[in-house]
Amino acid sequence: MINIISLRIRRAVKRFASIPWSIYRIQEALGRIEHRQTQQCNDYKQSEFRVFSQWGEDGIIQYLINRIPIERKLFVEFGVEDYTESNTRFLLTNNQWAGLVIDGNIANINYIRRDPIVYWGSNLKAVCSFITKENINEILHDNGIAGDIGMLSVDIDGNDYWVWEAINSVSPRIVICEYNSQFGPTAEVSVPYDSAFVRDTAHFSKIYYGASIAALVSLATKKGYSLVASNSAGNNVFFVRNDLIGSMPVITSRQAYNQAQFREYHDENRELTYDDFETRLLKISHLSLHDFKTNSVSKISDISDIHPLNAVK
Secondary structure (H helix, E strand, O other): OHHHHHHHHHHHHHHHHOHHHHHHHHHHHHHHHHHHHHOOOOOHHHOOOOOOOOOOHHHHHHHHHOOOOOOOOEEEEEOOOOOOOOOOHHHHHHOOOEEEEEEOOHHHHHHHHOOHHHHHOOOEEEEEOOOOOOOHHHHHHHOOOOEEEEEEEEOOOOOHHHHHHHOOOEEEEEEEEEOOHHHOOOOOEEOOOOOOOOHHHHOOOOOOOOEOHHHHHHHHHHHOEEEEEEOOOOOEEEEEEHHHOOOOOOOOHHHHOOOOOOOOOEOOOOOEOOOOHHHHHHHOOOOEEEEOOOOEEEEHHHOOOOOOHHHHO
């Protein structure tokens, strides 16, 4: 009797252990179905779907790689946390790309390295490093990444503008970068550079981070890229290298901008307040941003083209 019970327990444990793998395969299968359904879309806005991305980035990425020649199917993504939710995971497993992912938390990197689905079953390297504009090129060099690559995804909730500006060792064909919609569609601003910047401690609200969409578009132009897409959630923009644009429509920051609907403002007790967009912006109006139009650091309340402060003064 004891042997029978023990056998049944082992079988139950084995079935339970296989559940994550089964769920993962279902997610992948649904993603492939959605991809086939959106493959003929001629508008990036209709191509959104998510498998492992936070919002609709998986679909937009598929839309772009079907229209842009990619010779070296290699990506770099940083700020991935434990990689269960990311911009490149579906690209890795569905399209068989190779990649380098970077995160500043060793617990996250260890989690990725223990994940048999992506780390054993795919050509992925996970590296622990706190990224700054001073070390990013060295990190890429030390991991054998240089020259032409398929994609770069930047999402570090802070120095995104400054780090992308500093990157000169790779030439990605597609760049994805997070923007902060609180700063509006036309202001060219970013949090001032601080090599030790951490979003969660920079301000208790957790909405003081990153750069505006217009700042990223201006930087992209200087680096030889054009804006071709944005997600409807209002936090990611997609650029393509100018030599590969072809007939793909180029859009402006105003056309791409979407006001984020997620309400992530935290009060001083670290509790969500669920404030609306305007209230959130007013609550951080005393904080400072680097204004690239004037090349100076100013309080948010003093930057006239940040919407909607200029309309409510």
